[in-house]
Amino acid sequence: MFPRAKKELSEYQGWTNLSVKLAIFDSEFDFDQAMKELRRTLKKKKQPEGDNGSLSLLERLARHRALEAEKVVSLSRGSSLSTSGALQKLQDRKGRKVDARVYSSTGSSLAQRLASLQQVKGTFESNLEKPMPSGLSAFLNRNQQSALPSGRSTATSSLSARLSALNTARQNSKPEDGKPLKSKPKQPEIRIPELAQTEKSPNFQKLCRLHNINLKRPSKTKLDNNTKRYKITKVIGLHSTKSLLENDESLLSSVFYPATNSKAVQKAAVGNFKKPSPDDVVLEAQKQAFDQLEDLTDNYKQMAIDEEAEEQPVEGSGHEAARVHKKATEPTKPKSPLDLTAYLSKRKPHLSFVVLGHVDAGKSTLMGRLLYDIGAVDNKLIRKLKRESEVVGKSSFHLAWVMDQTQEERSRGVTVDICTSSFETKEADFTIVDAPGHRDFVPNAITGISLVDVAVLSVDCSTDAFESGFNLDGQTKEHTILARSLGIHHLIVALNKMDTVDWYEGRFRDIQFELRNFFESIGLKEENISWIPLSGLSGEGVVGTKYPLQQTWYKGPSLVGELECIARTSGSKDQATLESNPFLFSILDVSPSGKNGDALLSGKVEAGKIQAGETITIYPSEQSVLIENIYNDSSQNPQAAAIEGDFVTLKVKSAQHEDIKTGDIAAIVGYDVGTAQEFTARLLTFKLDRPLLPGTPFILFRGGTQQPARIKRLVSIVDKADPAKVIKKKVKHIGSNQAAVVELELTEKKRRIPLMTLEENKHLSKVLLRKEGRTIAAGAIMSLDF
Numbered sequence: 001m002f003p004r005a006k007k008e009l010s011e012y013q014g015w016t017n018l019s020v021k022l023a024i025f026d027s028e029f030d031f032d033q034a035m036k037e038l039r040r041t042l043k044k045k046k047q048p049e050g051d052n053g054s055l056s057l058l059e060r061l062a063r064h065r066a067l068e069a070e071k072v073v074s075l076s077r078g079s080s081l082s083t084s085g086a087l088q089k090l091q092d093r094k095g096r097k098v099d100a101r102v103y104s105s106t107g108s109s110l111a112q113r114l115a116s117l118q119q120v121k122g123t124f125e126s127n128l129e130k131p132m133p134s135g136l137s138a139f140l141n142r143n144q145q146s147a148l149p150s151g152r153s154t155a156t157s158s159l160s161a162r163l164s165a166l167n168t169a170r171q172n173s174k175p176e177d178g179k180p181l182k183s184k185p186k187q188p189e190i191r192i193p194e195l196a197q198t199e200k201s202p203n204f205q206k207l208c209r210l211h212n213i214n215l216k217r218p219s220k221t222k223l224d225n226n227t228k229r230y231k232i233t234k235v236i237g238l239h240s241t242k243s244l245l246e247n248d249e250s251l252l253s254s255v256f257y258p259a260t261n262s263k264a265v266q267k268a269a270v271g272n273f274k275k276p277s278p279d280d281v282v283l284e285a286q287k288q289a290f291d292q293l294e295d296l297t298d299n300y301k302q303m304a305i306d307e308e309a310e311e312q313p314v315e316g317s318g319h320e321a322a323r324v325h326k327k328a329t330e331p332t333k334p335k336s337p338l339d340l341t342a343y344l345s346k347r348k349p350h351l352s353f354v355v356l357g358h359v360d361a362g363k364s365t366l367m368g369r370l371l372y373d374i375g376a377v378d379n380k381l382i383r384k385l386k387r388e389s390e391v392v393g394k395s396s397f398h399l400a401w402v403m404d405q406t407q408e409e410r411s412r413g414v415t416v417d418i419c420t421s422s423f424e425t426k427e428a429d430f431t432i433v434d435a436p437g438h439r440d441f442v443p444n445a446i447t448g449i450s451l452v453d454v455a456v457l458s459v460d461c462s463t464d465a466f467e468s469g470f471n472l473d474g475q476t477k478e479h480t481i482l483a484r485s486l487g488i489h490h491l492i493v494a495l496n497k498m499d500t501v502d503w504y505e506g507r508f509r510d511i512q513f514e515l516r517n518f519f520e521s522i523g524l525k526e527e528n529i530s531w532i533p534l535s536g537l538s539g540e541g542v543v544g545t546k547y548p549l550q551q552t553w554y555k556g557p558s559l560v561g562e563l564e565c566i567a568r569t570s571g572s573k574d575q576a577t578l579e580s581n582p583f584l585f586s587i588l589d590v591s592p593s594g595k596n597g598d599a600l601l602s603g604k605v606e607a608g609k610i611q612a613g614e615t616i617t618i619y620p621s622e623q624s625v626l627i628e629n630i631y632n633d634s635s636q637n638p639q640a641a642a643i644e645g646d647f648v649t650l651k652v653k654s655a656q657h658e659d660i661k662t663g664d665i666a667a668i669v670g671y672d673v674g675t676a677q678e679f680t681a682r683l684l685t686f687k688l689d690r691p692l693l694p695g696t697p698f699i700l701f702r703g704g705t706q707q708p709a710r711i712k713r714l715v716s717i718v719d720k721a722d723p724a725k726v727i728k729k730k731v732k733h734i735g736s737n738q739a740a741v742v743e744l745e746l747t748e749k750k751r752r753i754p755l756m757t758l759e760e761n762k763h764l765s766k767v768l769l770r771k772e773g774r775t776i777a778a779g780a781i782m783s784l785d786f
C-alpha cells in the first residue's frame with residue numbers, strides 16, 4: 001500500500017504532513033476509488049485553498065470513505081489480533097464483521113461465547129504487554145529518517161507501529177544506531193492545523209488509540225525519555241491521569257488547537273482529554289452488559305438445572321403459602337350499557353403480530369422503522385435515540401432502541417424482554433410484539449408467540465447471515481416451528497437487509513427456495529405465507545412500496561400493506577361469538593396502582609368481551625376483583641370495552657397483586673378455569689437426542705407460564721394425521737417425530753397452574769415442552785387431573 005500511496009501523494013506537492021496522510025491512507029476505505037474521487041474534486045476546485053485545503057478535502061473524503069468501509073472491513077491485519085481489531089470486535093456485539101473465534105460457534109451458549117469473548121479480550125490485553133516486534137523496535141531505535149518505506153513495508157505491523165516508526169524517523173536529530181537521543185527533541189512536525197481538523201476523524205481517533213497502546217509496551221521508557229512525540233501520544237491515551245494532564249496542558253493545547261491563542265479553546269481542548277474516551281465508554285458499557293447478561297443467562301441455566309431437580313419449591317413465587325382469597329360467585333353489571341353492534345361498527349379490524357427471527361436479523365430495527373414511518377414515533381424521539389446511541393458507538397441501533405427500551409437491552413444490543421407496541425393505519429389497528437432473537441431468551445419468545453395472530457419472520461439476507469441463522473441451531477427454524485406449534489395461522493417472511501445485497505433478486509429467490517422447502521416440511525401451507533423484500537434500516541418495503549431503482553422484480557405490497565390485507569380478512573370479530581364466549585384474559589404483567597390495593601393487569605383478551613364495572617376472577621389464586629377502567633396502549637383515556645384480540649390494561653380494585661403472576665388467566669365471574677398439577681396431553685415430538693421415558697423432566701410452557709414438570713406415564717402412540725386413531729398402547733418410550741398421548745405432572749407440588757383443555761379453548765390449551773434449551777415436543781391439553 002505505501003509505495004502506491006507515496007507515488008500518488010507525491011503528485012500533490014506540499015503535502016508535508018506525512019503522518020496524517022498515512023493515518024488516512026492506512027485506513028480501510030477503497031484507496032483507488034478515494035484517489036479517483038479526490039483527483040476529480042481537486043480538478044474541479046483547482047485547489048483554491050492550497051495545501052491545507054487539499055488535505056482537508058482529503059481528510060473529509062477519507063472520513064466519508066472510512067465510515068462507509070468501517071461496516072465491512074476490520075482494521076485487524078496480520079495474524080495477531082490487532083488492538084483496533086479487538087476493539088472493533090468488542091464493540092461489534094451486534095456484529096457485522098465479528099471475530100470467528102467468538103461468534104462462529106452457533107451451537108455454543110451465549111455464556112460460552114461471552115467467555116470466549118473475554119478470552120479474546122484477554123489475548124488482546126496480553127498482546128499489549130508483549131514486546132514490540134524486534135524489527136520495529138530496532139527500527140525505532142535507529143531513528144532513521146529514511147526509514148519510511150521500509151517501515152511501511154512490514155505487512156503485519158500495526159498502523160500505530162508504523163506511524164510510531166515514521167514519527168520517530170522524522171525527528172531532526174540523527175543519533176547513532178541503538179543509542180538514545182540525548183538532546184531535547186524538536187517539536188514533532190505534525191502539521192497542527194490539519195490535525196485540528198482531523199482529530200474528529202474516526203481514522204485519526206483509531207490512530208490515537210493505537211499510539212497509546214503501543215506506549216504500554218516494555219520499550220516505552222526509552223521512548224518516553226527520548227521523544228516528546230511519544231509523550232504527547234501518551235497524554236492522548238491517558239486521558240484519565242489528572243496530574244499528567246495538568247502538567248501537559250500547554251502541550252495538549254499546542255498539539256490539538258495550535259492555530260488559536262484563545263485560552264478558552266485551549267481549556268476546552270484539555271477538558272476533552274479529561275473525559276473518558278469513546279472506547280472507554282463503549283468498553284465500560286459492554287463490560288456492564290456482559291456482567292448483567294451473565295446474571296441473566298445464569299437464571300436460565302438455573303432453570304435448566306431445576307428441570308433435573310425434583311419437587312423443588314420456587315422460592316418467592318408467592319404460592320408456597322397461598323393466601324385464601326374470596327372468590328365471587330355473582331357477576332356485577334357494567335358501569336354503562338354497551339351497544340355492541342354500534343361499538344363494533346366504529347372499530348377498525350385489529351391484528352396482533354410477533355416479530356421473529358435469528359439474533360440480529362433486524363427485528364427491532366424493522367419495528368422501529370415501521371413505527372417511525374407510520375408516524376407513531378416522532379422525529380424528536382428518533383433524534384434523541386440517534387444521539388444517545390452515537391454516544392455509545394451504536395448509532396446503527398437507534399431505530400432498534402425504539403423497541404429495546406431497557407438499559408440492559410441497549411447496552412448489550414439484544415432484545416431480552418418481549419415488548420408490545422401499538423399503531424394504527426387508515427385500515428386497521430395493530431399490536432406489535434417484539435420478541436428476542438437470542439436462543440437464551442426463547443422462553444420469552446414463546447410468550448410473545450403465544451399471544452398473537454400472525455408472525456413476521458425477519459430473515460437477514462446479507463451475505464452468509466441467512467445461512468448462519470438457518471443452520472441447525474439457528475433461531476429462524478426454531479422460531480418458525482414454535483409459531484407453527486402454537487397455532488399461528490399466517491407467516492409473513494420479511495426478507496430483510498436487502499440493501500446489503502443491492503436488492504439482488506437472485507439472493508431473494510435462493511433464500512425463498514430454501515425456506516419454502518423447510519416450511520413445507522413442517523406443514524406450513526404456501527397460501528398462508530407472504531414474502532416481502534425490504535430494508536428495516538433504510539425503510540424500503542416497510543410502509544411504502546417505493547424501492548431503489550435496481551428493485552424491479554417485486555410488485556407486491558409492503559409489509560404494512562400485507563398486514564392490512566390480513567387484518568381485513570381476519571381482524572374483525574363476529575358479534576355472536578363475542579356474546580356467547582365467556583371473557584378470558586391472559587395476564588402478561590401486573591403492577592400495583594396507588595395505595596388502596598388497586599392494580600394494573602396488562603395482557604390480551606383471549607375470548608369474549610369486558611367492560612368497566614364487571615368482576616373477574618384470577619386463576620390460580622382465585623381472587624375476584626372489580627374492573628375500574630380499561631385502557632389501551634395508545635390512549636390515556638379509558639375505553640368503553642375490550643374484546644377478543646385486544647391488548648389492554650385493566651385497572652382493578654382491591655387486588656393482592658403479589659399473588660398474580662405472568663401467565664395467570666382471568667375469567668368473568670361465573671366461568672371457572674381449571675388449575676391442575678397433573679393432566680393428559682397429546683404431543684408431537686420434535687427431533688430428540690434421547691427418547692422420552694416415564695420420569696423425563698422438562699419445562700412446561702403454557703402461554704406466559706413456565707413450570708418444571710415430568711412425564712408421569714406414556715399412554716399411547718397415535719396417528720399424526722388422525723390423533724383419535726391409536727397405533728400402539730403399552731408404550732415404553734417415545735422417539736423423534738411421533739404423536740403420543742401422555743400423562744404429565746408438575747414437579748412443584750405446591751403450585752397449581754391455570755390450564756384449559758383443547759375443548760375449552762384451542763389457543764389457551766396449547767403447551768410446549770422444553771428440555772436443556774431445546775423444544776422437545778408441542779401439543780395440547782386434553783384433560784385435567786386424571
Ligand SMILES: Nc1nc2c(ncn2[C@@H]2O[C@H](COP(=O)(O)OP(=O)(O)OP(=O)(O)O)[C@@H](O)[C@H]2O)c(=O)[nH]1
Pocket residue numbers: 094357358359360361362363364365366396397400413414415435436437438496497498499500534535536537538
Ligand atoms: N444494512 C442493514 N442493516 C440493518 C438492517 N436492519 C437492521 N440492521 C442492523 O442489524 C443490526 C441488528 O439489528 P437489530 O434490529 O437490533 O436486530 P434484532 O433482530 O432486533 O436483534 P435481537 O433482538 O437481539 O435478536 C443493527 O446493527 C442494525 O442497524 C437493514 O435493513 N439493513
